[in-house]
Amino acid sequence: MAATTETVEQVRAVTEQKYKYGFTTDIESDVAPKGLNEDTVRFISAKKEEPEWLLEWRLKAFRAWQEMEEPHHWAKLSYPPIDYQDAHYYAAPKMKARPKSLDEVDPELLKTYEKLGIPLREQEILAGVEGSEGRSPAVAVDAVFDSVSVATTFKAKLEEMGIIFCAISEAVHKCPELVQKYLGSVVPYTDNFYATLNSAVFTDGSFVYIPKGVRCPMELSTYFRINQANTGQFERTLIIADEGAYVSYLEGCTAPQRDENQLHAAVVELVTLDDAQIKYSTVQNWYPGNEEGVGGIYNFVTKRGACRGKNSKISWTQVETGSAITWKYPSCILQGDNSVGEFYSVAITNNLQQADTGTKMIHIGKNTRSTIVSKGISAGRAQQTYRGLVKILPKAEGARNHTQCDSLLIGDQCGAHTVPYIESRNRTARIEHEATTAKISEDQLFYCRQRGLSEEDAVSLIVNGFCKEVLKELPMEFAVEAQKLVGISLEGSVG
Amino acid sequence: MIEIKNLHATVDGKEILKGINLTIRPGEVHAIMGPNGSGKSTLSYVLAGREGYEITKGSVVYFGQDLLAMEPEERAAAGVFLAFQYPVEIPGVANTTFLKSALNAIRKQRGEQELDAMQFLKLVREKTKSLNMTDEMLKRAVNVGFSGGEKKRNETLQMAVLQPRFAILDETDSGLDIDALKIVAEGVNALRSPERAMLVITHYQRLLDYIVPDYVHVLAHGKIQRSGGKELALELEKNGYAEFGVNEAA
Numbered sequence: 001m002a003a004t005t006e007t008v009e010q011v012r013a014v015t016e017q018k019y020k021y022g023f024t025t026d027i028e029s030d031v032a033p034k035g036l037n038e039d040t041v042r043f044i045s046a047k048k049e050e051p052e053w054l055l056e057w058r059l060k061a062f063r064a065w066q067e068m069e070e071p072h073h074w075a076k077l078s079y080p081p082i083d084y085q086d087a088h089y090y091a092a093p094k095m096k097a098r099p100k101s102l103d104e105v106d107p108e109l110l111k112t113y114e115k116l117g118i119p120l121r122e123q124e125i126l127a128g129v130e131g132s133e134g135r136s137p138a139v140a141v142d143a144v145f146d147s148v149s150v151a152t153t154f155k156a157k158l159e160e161m162g163i164i165f166c167a168i169s170e171a172v173h174k175c176p177e178l179v180q181k182y183l184g185s186v187v188p189y190t191d192n193f194y195a196t197l198n199s200a201v202f203t204d205g206s207f208v209y210i211p212k213g214v215r216c217p218m219e220l221s222t223y224f225r226i227n228q229a230n231t232g233q234f235e236r237t238l239i240i241a242d243e244g245a246y247v248s249y250l251e252g253c254t255a256p257q258r259d260e261n262q263l264h265a266a267v268v269e270l271v272t273l274d275d276a277q278i279k280y281s282t283v284q285n286w287y288p289g290n291e292e293g294v295g296g297i298y299n300f301v302t303k304r305g306a307c308r309g310k311n312s313k314i315s316w317t318q319v320e321t322g323s324a325i326t327w328k329y330p331s332c333i334l335q336g337d338n339s340v341g342e343f344y345s346v347a348i349t350n351n352l353q354q355a356d357t358g359t360k361m362i363h364i365g366k367n368t369r370s371t372i373v374s375k376g377i378s379a380g381r382a383q384q385t386y387r388g389l390v391k392i393l394p395k396a397e398g399a400r401n402h403t404q405c406d407s408l409l410i411g412d413q414c415g416a417h418t419v420p421y422i423e424s425r426n427r428t429a430r431i432e433h434e435a436t437t438a439k440i441s442e443d444q445l446f447y448c449r450q451r452g453l454s455e456e457d458a459v460s461l462i463v464n465g466f467c468k469e470v471l472k473e474l475p476m477e478f479a480v481e482a483q484k485l486v487g488i489s490l491e492g493s494v495g
Numbered sequence: 496m497i498e499i500k501n502l503h504a505t506v507d508g509k510e511i512l513k514g515i516n517l518t519i520r521p522g523e524v525h526a527i528m529g530p531n532g533s534g535k536s537t538l539s540y541v542l543a544g545r546e547g548y549e550i551t552k553g554s555v556v557y558f559g560q561d562l563l564a565m566e567p568e569e570r571a572a573a574g575v576f577l578a579f580q581y582p583v584e585i586p587g588v589a590n591t592t593f594l595k596s597a598l599n600a601i602r603k604q605r606g607e608q609e610l611d612a613m614q615f616l617k618l619v620r621e622k623t624k625s626l627n628m629t630d631e632m633l634k635r636a637v638n639v640g641f642s643g644g645e646k647k648r649n650e651t652l653q654m655a656v657l658q659p660r661f662a663i664l665d666e667t668d669s670g671l672d673i674d675a676l677k678i679v680a681e682g683v684n685a686l687r688s689p690e691r692a693m694l695v696i697t698h699y700q701r702l703l704d705y706i707v708p709d710y711v712h713v714l715a716h717g718k719i720q721r722s723g724g725k726e727l728a729l730e731l732e733k734n735g736y737a738e739f740g741v742n743e744a745a
């Protein structure tokens with residue numbers, strides 16, 4: 001709340017630089033040859049020294065993918081066909097072996113994360129915590145650079161509590177039985193075009209396991225960075241909260257400014273057992289392309305959580321400001337009785353960005369509840385669609401859903417569309433849907449400016465107010481970042 | 496302090512201000528009265544820099560500067576404050592957040608140090624208390640769900656925090672109950688000083704019992720028809736605007 005003024009000020013500082021994360025890191029990389037075939041899949045698997053079962057799984061996915069068609073027809077997105085043979089499917093900064101400590105990590109890489117404001121040195125993070133008198137808990141970070149995880153902080157401290165937080169490629173060796181049990185159990189390898197592609201060629205990502213009854217004492221965070229040109233990023237995240245466990249997980253991402261489009265097709269799977277809870281927050285700030293729509297990330301992501309246990313809860317919070325194209329529907333499968341699914345979303349599209357995003361809430365168990373709050377902001381010539389499914393299965397006695405879907409338009413060349421799908425097969429279910437569309441009024445802008453705010457700061461303030469219900473769901477540190485982003489991404493949208 | 500000369504303004508091609516002349520010196524309080532639709536709010540919007548008004552003739556000089564050439568936020572930083580006749584709602588933005596952003600934006604434009612959270616809170620608490628407002632109202636979204644009187648009180652609070660040099664109060668008294676009227680008037684009087692000036696737009700002589708003006712002007716048909724001392728307000732209260740060719744009931 002108090003952060004707004006600082007935010008507004010930082011926004012000003014940052015807008016002058018436009019997309020400030022657009023730099024590239026000059027580093028020697030290990031890159032797979034361009035193209036996609038079974039050998040590419042084998043190459044990746046071999047690089048990761050994977051067990052046979054995983055290679056088999058990848059190959060099954062690859063064969064399935066070859067039979068699939070790209071989902072062009074239903075989403076409200078338009079882009080030229082992607083040539084899947086014209087990309088690299090593996091790129092890794094050259095390292096001898098997986099670094100044992102930060103001292104072994106290439107200084108160029110460390111510098112990159114420093115520039116991005118991502119703390120990788122534990123002592124620095126801890127120092128920061130001391131300074132703020134323990135107000136903000138420390139954040140453990142897994143840093144993924146192109147296709148590999150380069151560093152994970154606070155691992156030892158977390159291990160003491162039985163928490164596993166590491167790169168998924170590492171988890172495959174460290175706790176194969178967990179990975180084998182849960183990988184693909186929420187998003188099967190046949191799920192959809194992009195998820196299937198991901199299953200075949202995923203390179204790295206984070207793995208989290210929180211054991212029974214453990215409340216993870218700090219935020220866990222992954223920071224994704226695409227650096228290499230012409231490289232797709234296919235990361236895979238798997239988070240399991242065992243009975244009674246709790247974890248809050250943050251995901252952030254940026255990419256250099258490049259004229260060609262880069263593909264990002266991630267899969268995230270979440271599993272909660274009885275009484276467990278996962279809070280998953282994303283601030284997505286991939287390079288959106290320039291004002292004319294040149295370049296930018298194609299973000300085709302499959303995120304799904306399964307509330308397997310009773311009284312469990314999965315909460316998705318996302319702030320989507322980046323990418324040229326966003327195709328993303330974080331979903332909850334509410335299997336356990338009394339389980340709860342939440343989806344809080346802010347999506348901002350400016351210039352020529354396109355977003356087709358929303359959620360799916362599948363109610364299976366009794367008395368399952370879901371809440372959807374979606375705030376869409378469109379400016380410039382951007383197009384945005386909220387697409388949401390609420391499905392109540394016959395056994396979901398007493399299921400409830402509340403959906404609130406608000407759109408804010410800035411200017412008159414952009415569009416906002418709301419497409420709710422509701423399927424109820426249980427008569428005791430209660431489903432509520434509210435939708436509004438508004439514009440920033442001249443009156444509001446003038447009122448703010450009369451009080452001394454510049455037009456841009458006024459827009460930022462008004463939009464932050466519009467998104468407040470969602471932003472307040474984010475962990476503190478992230479909320480400030482997100483507020484800044486809201487202002488930055490709307491730069492040049494008025495006047 | 497401010498010199499308005501032969502000011503003409505049109506909205507959507509319709510001339511509303513038809514040659515306003517008005518000079519206000521530091522320390523003075525001027526009241527403007529006049530029938531509905533005579534152009535009082537239009538004058539205040541033009542002075543504050545709202546878009547949509549075309550200035551066809553005339554000038555406004557404020558501390559030697561061409562006021563009409565300045566952006567609204569620059570005018571705010573230069574000390575121009577408008578208490579709106581119809582304060583605007585900003586959903587989701589807490590009153591304190593709004594106030595702090597505004598105050599610091601102004602301080603920044605002036606090259607002054609911004610206030611940190613603690614300093615600001617102290618200041619705003621003090622002002623809130625003096626206006627008999629609750630802290631709860633500070634946490635609520637700007638003007639959202641506020642009663643008519645609460646909105647006007649909120650405008651006064653903003654004025655008290657921003658400490659303008661030239662304040663325009665557009666019917667800040669309407670909608671206030673009798674006690675609130677006194678409190679708001681006290682708030683306004685507390686701001687009176689030899690460096691500050693005010694333009695108070697009102698329909699009621701009653702307000703002027705509390706905020707005693709140095710001059711009263713009658714605005715009708717887009718022009719100042721008559722100016723006088725505070726006794727002019729009493730006379731208007733008795734006789735209405737008939738002598739200016741206006742049927743008051745209209």
Ligand SMILES: Nc1ncnc2c1ncn2[C@@H]1O[C@H](COP(=O)(O)OP(=O)(O)OP(=O)(O)O)[C@@H](O)[C@H]1O
Nearest residue numbers: 506507509511530531532533534535536537538580
């Ligand atoms: N956008 C507009 N288009 C056309 N006419 C307008 C517009 N805005 C204001 N007017 C007209 O300008 C005239 C002056 O309006 P203004 O609000 O300044 O009156 P006022 O003196 O403040 O009245 P009141 O005492 O009712 O507040 C009115 O006749 C009003 O209808």
Ligand SMILES: [Mg+2]
Nearest residue numbers: 535536537580
């Ligand atoms: Mg008026």
